[in-house]
Every structure is written in C-alpha cells, then in structure tokens.
Amino acid sequence: MIPRTSYIQLIFLLLGALVLLFIVAPLAGMFLSTTPAQVFETAREAEVRDSIWLTIYTSLAGTLFFSVAAIPLAYLLARKQFPLKRIVTGIIDLPVVIPHSAAGIALLGFVSRDSVLGQMGSAVGLNFVGHPAGIAIAMAFVSIPYLINAARDGFSGVPVRLEKAARTLGASPQRVFFTISLPLAWRNIVSGLILMFARGMSEFGAVIVVAYHPMITPVLIYERFGAFGLKYARPVSVLFILISLALFIGLRWMAKEKKGGSEVAR
Numbered sequence: 461m462i463p464r465t466s467y468i469q470l471i472f473l474l475l476g477a478l479v480l481l482f483i484v485a486p487l488a489g490m491f492l493s494t495t496p497a498q499v500f501e502t503a504r505e506a507e508v509r510d511s512i513w514l515t516i517y518t519s520l521a522g523t524l525f526f527s528v529a530a531i532p533l534a535y536l537l538a539r540k541q542f543p544l545k546r547i548v549t550g551i552i553d554l555p556v557v558i559p560h561s562a563a564g565i566a567l568l569g570f571v572s573r574d575s576v577l578g579q580m581g582s583a584v585g586l587n588f589v590g591h592p593a594g595i596a597i598a599m600a601f602v603s604i605p606y607l608i609n610a611a612r613d614g615f616s617g618v619p620v621r622l623e624k625a626a627r628t629l630g631a632s633p634q635r636v637f638f639t640i641s642l643p644l645a646w647r648n649i650v651s652g653l654i655l656m657f658a659r660g661m662s663e664f665g666a667v668i669v670v671a672y673h674p675m676i677t678p679v680l681i682y683e684r685f686g687a688f689g690l691k692y693a694r695p696v697s698v699l700f701i702l703i704s705l706a707l708f709i710g711l712r713w714m715a716k717e718k719k720g721g722s723e724v725a726r
C-alpha cells in the first residue's frame with residue numbers, strides 16, 4: 461500500500477511535469493521546425509545582427525545607468541521606515557502590473573519633444589523618440605522593479621548588528637554601505653541586474669511605441685511575422701533565443717565565479 465505522503469508527492473510531480481512541458485513544448489517545437497542552415501543564413505543578415513546588437517547594448521546601458529539610483533533606493537527600502545512606504549513599494553511594482561503598451565504611451569509623453577526631458581534633450585541635439593536612448597529608457601522602465609526588489613531582499617538579509625558595530629567603531633555611513641552592506645548583498649544585486657538586463661532585452665510593447673525604428677530584435681521578429689509570416693520570423697527568434705541563453709548562462713557563471721572567489725578570499 462502506497463503511503464498517503466507518496467500520493468501527494470506523485471501528484472506534485474505530475475503537476476510540476478505539466479508546467480515544465482508547458483514551458484518547454486513551444487520552444488522545442490520552434491527549434492525542431494528550424495534547421496541549422498536557416499539559423500546560419502539568418503545570422504549572416506546585417507539587419508538581424510544590428511538588431512541583436514542594438515537590443516543587447518541598449519538593455520545593458522539602461523540597466524547600468526538606472527542601477528546607480530535603484531540600488532541606493534533598495535537600501536533605503538530595506539533599512540528605513542518612513543510614511544507612505546507601502547505606497548512607494550507599490551509604485552515601484554507598477555511597471556510590472558500595467559500593460560506595457562500603455563507604459564509606452566506614458567513614456568512617449570515623457571520623452572517627446574514637448575516634455576521637459578524632451579526639451580532638455582533637444583537642447584543638446586538629442587531626440588529620445590526613435591533613438592537608442594529612448595529604447596534604453598523604455599527597457600529600464602519595465603524592468604527596474606526586478607533590480608530594486610532583488611537588491612532590497614539582499615540588503616534585508618544583511619544583519620543590522622554588523623552595520624551598527626561598524627558605526628560604533630567609527631566607520632562612516634558611506635564606508636559601512638560600501639564595505640559591509642553592498643558586499644554582503646552583492647549576490648542578490650547581481651541577480652537583480654541580470655533579471656533587469658534580461659527583461660529589458662525581451663521588452664516589446666513599450667519600445668515599439670517609443671521607437672519602432674531602429675528595430676530591436678523583438679520588434680524585428682514582430683515586423684517579419686506580420687510582413688512575411690511564421691516561416692520568416694522563426695529563424696530570427698531561434699537565433700535570438702540562442703544568443704540570449706549563451707549570454708545569460710555566461711553572466712550567471714561569472715557571477716558564481718566571482719562569489720566563489722570572494723568567499724575564498726574571506
């Protein structure tokens with residue numbers, strides 16, 4: 461007779477297998493329907509290469525630029541109590557909740573020539589609409605909650621007593637942050653940076669409103685699907701997924717190696 465706990469575990473296993481199948485089956489079908497020759501031929505197209513490169517560097521630029529403010533904000537959220545804190549945390553999660561096409565409309569009004577930011581850009585000859593800078597802003601808008609939430613969890617896991625002990629010994633708040641809080645929360649921060657980078661690369665709805673041209677890869681896939689159909693769009697999708705997987709596996713590996721090296725040094 462099978463124990464009741466075994467029945468539960470079996471049910472959980474079956475449910476988990478269904479979820480994994482739901483994730484893997486569409487991707488497997490797309491890969492099996494695309495030949496290596498089609499992928500290599502697509503990789504030789506200058507338009508595809510330029511689109512992938514644009515997607516990578518705009519997402520990376522947006523991630524690095526906005527992390528300068530996002531990480532300190534995460535520290536404040538983890539350490540300080542202040543009025544309306546719950547409202548602030550809710551505002552941070554808004555880009556995840558609202559439709560991204562609506563986010564694009566909101567951003568378009570924020571970066572257009574008539575806005576304050578648009579006028580500042582025009583003063584130096586920069587028009588955010590249809591520009592890589594506008595793409596980076598759109599990517600960062602929808603992905604920054606991932607970094608803030610991950611960094612906040614990391615800082616929350618740092619024992620307060622360590623910071624207080626350092627302050628008691630005469631360390632300044634800046635030194636405590638950079639020598640204790642930041643290094644101990646670094647694993648979560650790196651995970652948040654990678655998630656923000658990844659989410660930015662995959663963004664479509666907000667970007668297409670702010671900048672249809674130049675085309676990032678998700679927009680290019682959509683454009684080819686609409687103009688030529690599934691057969692023409694599928695190889696670009698497969699190539700982009702392969703490059704994204706290689707990129708993020710490499711980032712995860714480097715983050716793990718850095719963490720391992722830091723632990724050995726300590």
